[in-house]
Amino acid sequence: MAGGLRxxxxxxxxxxxDGPGLHVEALASYRVTARLLDLAPxxxxxxxxxxxxRGREVSAGAIEHPGFVGYEFKRHLKSVQQAVMALGLQR
Structure with missing residues (x-):
């Protein structure tokens, strides 16, 4: 596990x-796991x-972790993106 992340x-x-893109191998030590999330407050x-x-930038255990809010986050993401685009179009 990457020391700085820990x-x-x-x-x-x-x-x-965020997704690791082409650097998936190099960033493997930064994968978020349930064990890592257990260190958080x-x-x-x-x-x-x-x-x-699942299994690339986040482990299956991280998705099962009580702190996981990914699906709720995604539900609101489109509205936020639309608001940012609308603001940009006004300028």
């Missing part, structure tokens, strides 16, 4: 990931950026 998560209220919210791949 240290950072111990004070994180929210953990957000109580109430941590884990929101992998969709589309996420």
């Amino acid at each position: 240290e950072a998560i111990t004070t994180a209220d929210v953990v957000i990931t 109580p109430g941590v919210q884990f929101a992998p950026c969709p589309p996420f791949v």
Whole structure:
């Protein structure tokens, strides 16, 4: 497990990931797991950026973790993206 990630998560209220793209192998040590999320403070919210791949940037255990809010996060993401686009079009 990457040392910097392990240290950072111990004070994180929210953990957000993005897909590793072509660097999946190089970033494997940064995969978010349930064990890693257990190091976070109580109430941590884990929101992998969709589309996420189980077993690639997030483990299956992380998706099952009580802090996982990924599906709820995704439900609201489209509205946020539309608001940002509308604001950009007004300028």
